[in-house]
Amino acid sequence: METVTLTIKNQPSLYLEADNISPDAFAGKSAENIAALHAYEGNTQTTLGDHFEISGKGGATATETRIIVNGDVSKVKYIGMKMTGGEIVVNGNPDMYVGAWMQGGKITVKGNVDAFAGTGMKGGEIVIDGDAGNYLGAAYRGDWRGMQGGKITVKGNAGSDIGTFMNGGEIVIGGDVDVHVATHAEGGKIVVKGNAKSRVGGQMVEGEIIVFGDIEVMMPGFIYRKDVDLEVDGISARFALYEGDIGERHRKRKGEVIYGKLYQKY
Amino acid sequence: MTKTVTDVVCPFCGTLCDDLEVVVSDDGKQLLEVYNACAIGAEKFLHSQAEDRLTRPRLQQEDGSWKDVTYDEAIEYTAQMLASSTKPLMYGWSSTNCEAQGVGSEIGEITGAVMDNTATVCHGTSLIAVQDIGIPHCTLGEVKNRADRVVFWGCNPAHAHPRHMSRYSIFPRGFFTGKGHKGRKVIVIDPRKTDTANVADVHLQIEQGRDYELLDALRVAFKGLPLPDVVAGIPKEQIYEAAEVLKSGRFVIIFFGMGVTQSLGKNHNIDEAIAVTRDLNEYTKAAIMPMRGHYNVTGSGAVWGWQFGFPFAVDLSRGFARYNPGETTSNDLLRRGEVDSVFVLGSDPGAHFPFSSVKKISELPSVCIDPHQTPTTAVCKLHVPVAFVGVEIGGCAYRMDNVPIETRKVVEAPEGMMTDEEFLEKVLVRIKEIKGE
Ligand code: SF4
Numbered sequence: 169m170e171t172v173t174l175t176i177k178n179q180p181s182l183y184l185e186a187d188n189i190s191p192d193a194f195a196g197k198s199a200e201n202i203a204a205l206h207a208y209e210g211n212t213q214t215t216l217g218d219h220f221e222i223s224g225k226g227g228a229t230a231t232e233t234r235i236i237v238n239g240d241v242s243k244v245k246y247i248g249m250k251m252t253g254g255e256i257v258v259n260g261n262p263d264m265y266v267g268a269w270m271q272g273g274k275i276t277v278k279g280n281v282d283a284f285a286g287t288g289m290k291g292g293e294i295v296i297d298g299d300a301g302n303y304l305g306a307a308y309r310g311d312w313r314g315m316q317g318g319k320i321t322v323k324g325n326a327g328s329d330i331g332t333f334m335n336g337g338e339i340v341i342g343g344d345v346d347v348h349v350a351t352h353a354e355g356g357k358i359v360v361k362g363n364a365k366s367r368v369g370g371q372m373v374e375g376e377i378i379v380f381g382d383i384e385v386m387m388p389g390f391i392y393r394k395d396v397d398l399e400v401d402g403i404s405a406r407f408a409l410y411e412g413d414i415g416e417r418h419r420k421r422k423g424e425v426i427y428g429k430l431y432q433k434y
Numbered sequence: 435m436t437k438t439v440t441d442v443v444c445p446f447c448g449t450l451c452d453d454l455e456v457v458v459s460d461d462g463k464q465l466l467e468v469y470n471a472c473a474i475g476a477e478k479f480l481h482s483q484a485e486d487r488l489t490r491p492r493l494q495q496e497d498g499s500w501k502d503v504t505y506d507e508a509i510e511y512t513a514q515m516l517a518s519s520t521k522p523l524m525y526g527w528s529s530t531n532c533e534a535q536g537v538g539s540e541i542g543e544i545t546g547a548v549m550d551n552t553a554t555v556c557h558g559t560s561l562i563a564v565q566d567i568g569i570p571h572c573t574l575g576e577v578k579n580r581a582d583r584v585v586f587w588g589c590n591p592a593h594a595h596p597r598h599m600s601r602y603s604i605f606p607r608g609f610f611t612g613k614g615h616k617g618r619k620v621i622v623i624d625p626r627k628t629d630t631a632n633v634a635d636v637h638l639q640i641e642q643g644r645d646y647e648l649l650d651a652l653r654v655a656f657k658g659l660p661l662p663d664v665v666a667g668i669p670k671e672q673i674y675e676a677a678e679v680l681k682s683g684r685f686v687i688i689f690f691g692m693g694v695t696q697s698l699g700k701n702h703n704i705d706e707a708i709a710v711t712r713d714l715n716e717y718t719k720a721a722i723m724p725m726r727g728h729y730n731v732t733g734s735g736a737v738w739g740w741q742f743g744f745p746f747a748v749d750l751s752r753g754f755a756r757y758n759p760g761e762t763t764s765n766d767l768l769r770r771g772e773v774d775s776v777f778v779l780g781s782d783p784g785a786h787f788p789f790s791s792v793k794k795i796s797e798l799p800s801v802c803i804d805p806h807q808t809p810t811t812a813v814c815k816l817h818v819p820v821a822f823v824g825v826e827i828g829g830c831a832y833r834m835d836n837v838p839i840e841t842r843k844v845v846e847a848p849e850g851m852m853t854d855e856e857f858l859e860k861v862l863v864r865i866k867e868i869k870g871e
Binding site for chain 2: 181182183185208209210211212264283284302303308309310312347348351352366367370371385386387388389391413414415416
């Protein structure tokens with residue numbers, strides 16, 4: 169494993185689109201070659217070297233490349249976009265689209281992320297030590313495929329619209345979430361250790377939501393079925409199982425209608 | 435002597451009434467009277483005749499005072515500002531014709547701007563929902579001739595679109611709706627007791643911000659499945675009853691406004707309302723329509739739709755069109771400091787945006803093109819007054835049901851005044867020179 173360290177030296181005057189900060193783009197490159205990779209500020213093309221101090225070098229492949237990003241990156245977008253392997257550690261609070269359309273590897277953020285992290289994610293892992301913004305693991309605008317695989321773990325809270333159009337993978341939120349969880353979901357699993365507000369599982373077709381805390385307003389389209397004992401993330405407890413959204417379309421398997429499942433801990 | 439111009443189109447709200455009559459002086463220079471329009475529509479026409487109307491551009495000085503400049507100087511200022519920006523925001527586009535919107539798009543493309551229209555604070559959320567799940571749509575003509583179940587959800591046409599109810603939705607007698615008002619059942623869903631609610635057969639006084647839940651409950655009720663006792667403050671019996679009223683109609687139309695598009699959940703409310711409409715088509719014929727506000731906000735969505743593929747919040751900064759409301763929408767761009775200049779045409783963000791965004795506009799290089807003096811022109815560095823579209827110059831506009839209507843010129847603009855389109859054309863030529871294209 170080779171390591172590349174990026175330390176921000178010149179802040180963009182607006183925001184920096186740095187989709188080249190990924191093990192795939194860095195693999196097989198020296199610090200000098202990495203510095204020449206493109207980034208964008210509005211309509212102006214710049215390079216990573218214009219904004220970052222770069223040391224180390226990329227591994228032979230993405231999988232053998234680790235990237236460490238240091239400094240205030242709150243104006244840097246698209247870190248780890250579309251990465252297929254390797255590792256990124258961000259020591260800061262990156263802006264939007266962290267790990268968007270990610271396919272493999274791991275991103276660890278030792279801070280908060282803004283909106284659209286894990287958009288359309290297909291595989292790999294994102295771990296966020298702080299809070300996540302809105303649209304975590306959701307679909308890009310107009311896409312009917314949200315998160316399809318992989319795992320996102322947020323230790324703090326998350327914003328609204330998490331897992332919209334999700335159809336695979338897993339999202340675990342340590343704290344609370346805002347409105348709209350797994351809207352339009354057709355699969356996948358979302359665990360909320362804290363409280364949820366409202367619109368949990370609205371228009372949900374299939375998939376699972378597990379809430380440990382309160383749900384302020386339950387969707388009218390969810391009906392209580394029975395109590396079940398579950399083990400979630402090493403915690404065994406009794407949960408109430410609701411099914412829904414019964415207003416939405418659902419397919420049948422062996423003559424039985426399949427609904428989305430919502431478990432709430434007692 | 436005076437002349438009367440008939441079949442005039444009202445350039446105020448999305449109803450785009452096309453039956454106005456306007457009396458003008460013989461030389462065509464003065465507009466004297468307006469017939470058939472509602473009060474707000476007539477006001478728009480008469481405004482063009484104001485004595486204190488500005489007829490030349492003016493530039494704000496360091497000390498806040500204004501200095502008159504020529505159109506040429508204004509063109510130079512605007513072109514230089516846009517050409518030197520890293521990411522300009524070009525906002526508005528709802529109170530102008532499609533011709534001007536087309537030229538504006540070209541400027542946006544060569545300067546790498548973000549193009550956004552008033553949908554961003556209005557029906558943009560509806561457009562997101564339409565992209566997500568589609569829309570069963572119809573024209574206002576179909577509504578007039580066929581609809582016997584009319585729903586107004588979170589909108590109050592009695593005030594915002596005054597002639598909508600008499601021309602299309604409640605009162606007119608159409609081909610299959612010969613009984614007019616008597617043959618229609620009107621349902622209003624609104625937390626307030628509005629004037630529209632007063633003419634309704636059913637008023638569901640919903641708890642604020644619970645639209646998504648009530649819409650979901652309707653879908654459950656259509657299927658005859660069990661509901662909780664009360665949803666969104668409405669007892670379930672009333673919800674089942676409303677569901678029956680809708681299912682038993684021959685043609686259901688759902689009109690919705692900013693009460694649902696800008697309250698909690700935004701696009702999801704519309705998404706669910708469209709799903710309700712889709713479900714209703716299992717039992718009868720149903721369509722849904724946003725009550726668009728500005729007379730040609732629909733047109734700017736149509737122009738950008740065919741030019742860029744997206745109806746608002748189009749980010750052209752990297753040379754291709756990107757669209758992600760939440761990131762590329764004006765207020766998010768301003769709040770986050772993502773743009774370095776602001777160009778406004780055909781809208782008044784100074785009056786409609788949050789204070790923090792207006793403050794950002796005032797801190798940036800900014801130009802506002804508007805026939806009126808508005809809160810926006812007050813904070814912009816350059817104000818360029820132009821001719822009134824639909825009064826002093828014609829051009830294409832799209833009604834709220836996506837029907838294009840050619841607006842008409844009824845009087846001459848004051849001597850030497852430019853139109854939106856002429857001004858933009860000149861700015862475009864100058865930007866091309868600056869960029870060496
Ligand atoms: S309803 Fe709208 S378009 Fe019709 S006259 Fe009134 S303002 Fe003009």
